[in-house]
Amino acid sequence: MTADSAQSLARLAAERVDHRFKGLPPDADGLTVAELAGQRRNLFTGGFATPVLALSAERLEHNLKLMETYAARHGLAFAPHGKTSMAPQLFQRQIEHGAWGITLAVPHQVRVARAFGTRRVFLANELVDAAALRWIAAELDADPDFELICYVDSVRGVELMDAALQGAARPVDVVVELAAGEGARTGVRTEAECAAVADAVAGTRTLRLVGVAGYEGEVPKADTERVTAWLRRLVALAADFDKAGRFAGLDEIVVSAGGSAWFDAVAEVFAEIPELSLPVLKLLRSGAYVSHDDGHYRKLTPFNRVPEEGALEPAFRLWTQVVSRPSAEQAFVNAGKRDAAYDLDLPFAQVIRRDGAERPATGVSVTALSDQHAWLATTPEADLEVGDWVGLGLSHPCTSFDKWQLIPVAEADGTVVDYVRTFF
Numbered sequence: 341m342t343a344d345s346a347q348s349l350a351r352l353a354a355e356r357v358d359h360r361f362k363g364l365p366p367d368a369d370g371l372t373v374a375e376l377a378g379q380r381r382n383l384f385t386g387g388f389a390t391p392v393l394a395l396s397a398e399r400l401e402h403n404l405k406l407m408e409t410y411a412a413r414h415g416l417a418f419a420p421h422g423k424t425s426m427a428p429q430l431f432q433r434q435i436e437h438g439a440w441g442i443t444l445a446v447p448h449q450v451r452v453a454r455a456f457g458t459r460r461v462f463l464a465n466e467l468v469d470a471a472a473l474r475w476i477a478a479e480l481d482a483d484p485d486f487e488l489i490c491y492v493d494s495v496r497g498v499e500l501m502d503a504a505l506q507g508a509a510r511p512v513d514v515v516v517e518l519a520a521g522e523g524a525r526t527g528v529r530t531e532a533e534c535a536a537v538a539d540a541v542a543g544t545r546t547l548r549l550v551g552v553a554g555y556e557g558e559v560p561k562a563d564t565e566r567v568t569a570w571l572r573r574l575v576a577l578a579a580d581f582d583k584a585g586r587f588a589g590l591d592e593i594v595v596s597a598g599g600s601a602w603f604d605a606v607a608e609v610f611a612e613i614p615e616l617s618l619p620v621l622k623l624l625r626s627g628a629y630v631s632h633d634d635g636h637y638r639k640l641t642p643f644n645r646v647p648e649e650g651a652l653e654p655a656f657r658l659w660t661q662v663v664s665r666p667s668a669e670q671a672f673v674n675a676g677k678r679d680a681a682y683d684l685d686l687p688f689a690q691v692i693r694r695d696g697a698e699r700p701a702t703g704v705s706v707t708a709l710s711d712q713h714a715w716l717a718t719t720p721e722a723d724l725e726v727g728d729w730v731g732l733g734l735s736h737p738c739t740s741f742d743k744w745q746l747i748p749v750a751e752a753d754g755t756v757v758d759y760v761r762t763f764f
Contacts, residue, residue, distance in 0.1 A: 345432060345457030352429065352761050353377075361746040362679075363392030373746070373759050383659070383754040384693060390661040390729065391675035393740070394750045395631065397757055399655035406650045407629050408437040413649075414607040419443045419462045419596075421627025425741045427762045428456035430630055441487070443625040447472035450488070452763045454479060462596065463490040464555070464625060466517070466526060468497050470504035477508035489550060489594060491517040493528045498540040498547065505546035514541060515551045515594055516581075518574050520558035527554055534577055538586055549586055551594025551621070552578045556602050567602045571609035582616045596623035604642035604649075628737045631655040635685040635735020656740055658687065658732040660714065665726050671716040673730050676709045679743055685735035687714065693729040701730060 353374035357364055365387030368376050381387065383394055411418040417440040422431055431442050431453060441460025444450050447469060450461055467473060467490050479486055492498055492514045505512060516534050519527030528534045534552075541549045554574055556567045578595045587593050593616055598606040603626050610622040628637050632652040643651050658680055660673035680687045686709065689701040703722030708715040714732070718724055734740045741747075742764045749758040 342457050342459070348456040349429060349432060355761070357746075362744070363389055363748075364746065365389070373761075377756070377758055380755050380757060383748060383750045383756055384696070384729070385754070386756065388659075388748070388756075390659055391673075391679045392748065393656065393658050393679070393744045394748045394756075395760060396653075396655045396657070397749050397751045399653040400631070400749065403629050403632055403652050403655060404433055404437045406652060407626065408439075410603075410607075410649060411624060412438065414611065416598075416607060416610065416622050416624045418624050418626075419460070420630065421445075421464070421599075421625050422453060423449060424627035424738050425630060425760070425762060426452060426764050427741065427747075427760045428452065428458075429758075429760050431456065431458060434630065440621075440623065443627065447475070450476065454486070459485050460487045461489070462623065462625065463488060464553070464596075466491050466493055466497055468500040468504075470500070473501060473504040473512070476512065477505050477510070480510040480512070481508060487513070489513045489515055491515060491526070491553065492537055492541060492547070493517045493519070493526055495537055495540040498537060498544065502544040502546045508546055511544075511546055511548040513548050513550045515553040515596065516541075516549070516577070518552060518554040518570075518577055520554060520556060520570055521560045523560060524558040525555070527558075531573075531577060531580070534581075535584075538581060542586070548590075549581075550590055550592075551587070551596065552581065553594065553596035553623075555599060556597050556606065557599035562602070564602075564605060567605045568609060571597060571605060572612075575609060575613050578620075579614060579616060582618070587616075587618060590618055592619045592621045593617075594621045594623060596621075596625060598624035598626050600626045600628035600637055601640040602642060604646050631737045631740070633681075633735050633737055633740070634688050634690070634733030637735075637737070654733060656734050656737070657690070658734060658740075659693075660730050660732060662716075662724060662726050662728045662730060663713075665724065668720070669718055671704075671718055671724050673714045673716060673732075674712065675714055675732070676712045678711055680709065680714070680732065681734045681736045681739040681743075682709050683736055683739050687732040687734055689716065689730055690733045691731040692724060693731070694725070694727075698731075699723075704730070706732065 703719035
């Protein structure tokens with residue numbers, strides 16, 4: 341950890357707890373985050389108010405170690421996507437667990453990362469905003485240790501970047517983004533167009549082409565065969581660019597892909613990268629692993645296909661309280677769209693707590709969300725009363741973190757040992 345990073349994270353610990361942070365104990369108002377963490381309050385008996393989102397300390401650490409080990413085993417550099425958590429404390433822990441840097445998507449996220457001392461950023465998006473480009477140029481000029489790599493996918497985009505960056509002392513490193521297919525998201529559709537974009541970069545002094553990249557998660561009707569075929573196109577593009585001398589003068593060539601659903605295919609194909617004129621930085625960008633989930637990524641994780649490599653563990657649980665039990669078939673808890681991810685799946689009722697005892701949420705399911713309520717359907721075997729705490733599993737980490745500014749990190753017995761600050 342750099343001195344700047346340590347100082348910035350220390351400022352987070354000195355922040356005062358108050359009404360901004362939902363779910364925290366009302367009697368903690370005025371304490372610093374460090375003071376509250378030092379009290380090691382219990383999530384269930386320490387005055388926390390429902391709804392409250394918690395991260396499992398043990399599962400968080402397990403996931404960090406697992407992906408560190410996976411990347412090292414497969415010879416991959418790792419730049420986890422920070423948009424998942426937007427939590428500088430987690431960025432730092434990811435870097436301590438071997439990450440090359442942090443992937444981000446928009447300029448504001450880069451500003452957050454830089455405010456907390458992140459030295460390497462992979463911006464997995466096109467950037468043509470002149471004000472943001474001028475700010476990035478100033479950051480690069482002011483800090484020789486700062487590295488940033490950005491997507492480009494059009495000659496017009498290159499022209500706009502070049503115009504905004506006139507006068508910058510250091511060029512901005514860029515990679516040509518290869519689209520995942522016709523009708524996919526951003527990226528260049530054909531290899532010929534990729535060459536045209538690369539030529540446009542070469543015609544500037546403000547940009548430097550350092551590699552190729554893309555996102556296999558956007559491959560239409562993605563399956564192992566289609567994803568693998570696209571990844572081989574990406575590798576072939578890097579080889580063609582190298583053969584044409586487009587990477588002359590670099591120390592390494594960047595080839596990057598990898599979301600959270602197909603990183604096993606990325607590892608397999610990147611292992612096939614032929615010897616090029618320079619060393620290759622094989623950069624994986626999976627981000628959802630840090631918390632994993634109980635829905636979308638539980639079903640899609642590559643570890644389902646390669647169980648011998650380990651297994652991620654869902655680290656989130658949203659604790660809610662039953663506030664209404666109008667019938668034997670229905671109940672309502674006090675968390676809704678403001679608190680829980682719902683863009684991919686509804687939350688999952690997992691456990692019930694009553695009088696300090698925890699048991700499975702048998703016969704309880706979430707059927708809908710209002711702004712501040714979850715609708716529960718209950719079957720005859722459901723033992724549920726007003727006042728019970730219900731622990732919900734969530735689907736999609738990226739839309740879970742963004743609803744909470746300060747998240748307790750709790751050990752298995754409920755002892756809260758830390759608080760994670762997010763910046764969305």
